Structure formats: C-alpha cells, structure tokens
Amino acid sequence: MSEPTGLRARKKERTREAIADAAVSLFLEHGFDRVSVNEIAAAAEISKPTLFRYFPTKEDLVLHRFADHQGEAARVVRGRESGIEPVAALRRHFQAALDRYDPVTGLNDHPQVVAFHRLVFSTPSLAGRLTRYQLEDEEALADALGEGIQAHVQAAQVLAIQRVLARANWQKIADGRTASDVHPEAVADADEAFSELQ
Amino acid sequence: MSEPTGLRARKKERTREAIADAAVSLFLEHGFDRVSVNEIAAAAEISKPTLFRYFPTKEDLVLHRFADHQGEAARVVRGRESGIEPVAALRRHFQAALDRYDPVTGLNDHPQVVAFHRLVFSTPSLAGRLTRYQLEDEEALADALGEGIQAHVQAAQVLAIQRVLARANWQKIADGRTASDVHPEAVADADEAFSELQ
C-alpha cells in the first residue's frame, strides 16, 4: 500500500543521496567554485555522465533539497480541504513548517543547516538559480489559484512573504540566536504578514 | 605499476566481496542447506541472475576462496627461479605459507577461519566440489611439471601431501590448540613429508 520499492529504485535513491552528500560536504569544505564535478564524481564513486543523469547541473547538486519542495505551494492549494481559502491553507502550511523547524522556513539552528544556507546565499550562481526555481514555483501556484492577473499577483505575494520571513529567520539564526528562542517572533511575524493578505 | 583499477573493476570486486560475505555469514549462521540463494541475493542486495553471474553455483559462494588459489601450484612451478627444482619450489612455497599462517595450510586458529573450514568439511556437497577443484589443480600442476605419467604422479603426490598436512594441522586446531603452538610440528611434518619426495 506504499512505494513499490524494488531493488533498482532503492539503489537509485541511495546513489542520488551519495552523490548529493559528497557534493555538499565538498562544497562546504572548499567552496562551491573550488570543487569540480570531476572531484564530486570521484568522491561519490560514480562517473561524470552518471552524475549528470541524476542532477542536470552542478547547481542542482546543492539545490535539489529545494527542488524536492518544488510545486509544494501549488499542491497545498490543490489539496486543501473544502471550505478553506487558498491563502489560509498556505498560511497554515507555513505555520506547521515553523512549528517543526523545517529548514525551508529559515528557522533551524542545526550547524549543518546553517552552513548549508550560508553556502547557498553566499554563492551567486546558487542564489541565482534558486530564484529561478522560485519563479517556477510561483507560476505553478498561480495556476493552482485560478486564472487572470489576480492569481499571479496573489501567488507572487504569498511566495514573497515566505521568502522574506525565511530570510528574517535565517538572519536571526545567523546572528547566533537559537531556533527555539526565535520561534515566537517567527510565528508573530508570519501572523502579521499573512493577515494583511486576506 | 599495479592493477589499472578503473571504476568498473573496483565496483565489481566489491560486489563480489559483498555477495560472498553475505553468503558465508548466512551459511555459518544457519547451515549451507538451510539458506537459499534468494536469501543470499536479498542480503547482498542484488538480483538472483546477478548472483549467478558472479558465482557459477551455490557451492562456489563458499569455495571461491579456494578457487582464488586455483592453479597456484602450477604457477609456482612455472615462476620458480632458474636452477631450482620444481618440488623444491613447491616445498618452499608451502613452508612460507605455514610461516604466515595462511588458511590454506590449515594452520590458522582465527575463529572465522575455523568455522569456515568446519562448514566446508561438514557439508558433503561442498567437500565434494572442493575435491573436484583440487583435481583441476592437479592437472594444471602436471602440465607445468612436464609430460608423461611421471609428471602426473609427481603432481598427485605433491598435492596429496599438501592435503594431508593441511588436514592434520586443521585437526589439531579443531582440537583446541593454537596455531603458534602447532606451528613447529607443522613445519616438522612438512619437512618430513616433502623430503621423502625428492
């Protein structure tokens, strides 16, 4: 009643993990631009074409964790219970993410997560590609919200809010505060930001 | 100046090791006949056809360690330094194996090795197949020794001696003695047995 987890699928999943882990740890150690895909492939013990079969570009080796959330906003809207407003569903979803300290909210003080965020935001090509992902996310959300310019505006606003909130949280964490310390403010900020939207 | 160890070769070697290790440890735990090749394949996380691509039969999962020594006697003869008699070369080779407690000499008290030997010798189908390997070894050695019935006789005698010596050593180990304790006797036995041959 769950995933049809054959031998092949299991190994693919593990290979993917191994590649991404090798890449991220090398990036964290030496910096994104000072690690070549050849070195990553060697560390993960796979060939270069295999690497690019799993990840379309070097950037995606880092961003796949965001890519896994791709279209999530659209899914939340489409999968909401009847009688619930789209924006309300997105708001509840974000609050839940805050409560479990989901890294996408920026509210997570695990050293690995913090280092990972710093890697992304301090590497231009990564930050650039990330915004491109977010644009695609925005379009998908707009589709889910309906038609017309109105849907696009609403989608842009919601995602903008999430970006700002995440950035604010991550900034406070980067300043040395703990996630649980920041949590109340994060919730208050989210409340304030979202309530202006409905 | 060594093996040109590409990615492919390395992974094949590791897969082979993983299969054999999984098989032997399952055999030691439950007995050769109470473990199916399906269980081995599952434990090694490979498919059944893959298992049989690496090992021709179930028995070879156990005997590949002997198979790795296949033709060794013939190689020793062919690779001997000039001026050295074939039998002398074989004798020195066996003595050296005794001195490093090579499992093939029976003179090894590591629990895993002992358990492995008991597994082989107490499982009829394994013991049977092992003697078939030894026959092939004997033919190869005979070829290396020259032509005629004389070469065959000599080959048979040398390998018979090695079998008897190994069996004697392993018996003493199985009786609870340590390898280093048995070592002097093993050397003396080997000396006596080989010297009657020259």
Next chain:
DNA sequence: GTTACTCGGTTAAAAAAGCAACCTGGTAAT
C-alpha cells in the same frame, strides 16, 4: 596569437545489473 589547460556538460557504444518468466527436480498436501 597560438597553444594547451581546465571547466561544465554531452554523446555513443558497450558492459553490467535488474526483472520477470521460465526450466528441472524434489517434496509436501490433497
């Protein structure tokens, strides 16, 4: 201004692995 690297990324062919289905022989239920 060539030459010759190295980088990210691609291509084509060949090897290897997975999967499902099969074969043969034994053994247990019905």
Next chain:
DNA sequence: ATTACCAGGTTGCTTTTTTAACCGAGTAAC
C-alpha cells in the same frame, strides 16, 4: 495421482552505468 510449491539455475529484454571521446567557453603561458 495430481497439484502446487520451493529449490538451484537460466533466458531474454530493459534500464542503468562506465568509458572515452568530444564540445564550447574561459584562461594562463609564452
């Protein structure tokens, strides 16, 4: 006696991976 299952192996067929070669862009040497 039939049925049915499980054992050790095998047979295509498809998917995945390796390999080596290549591309186009940048860059350092000379």
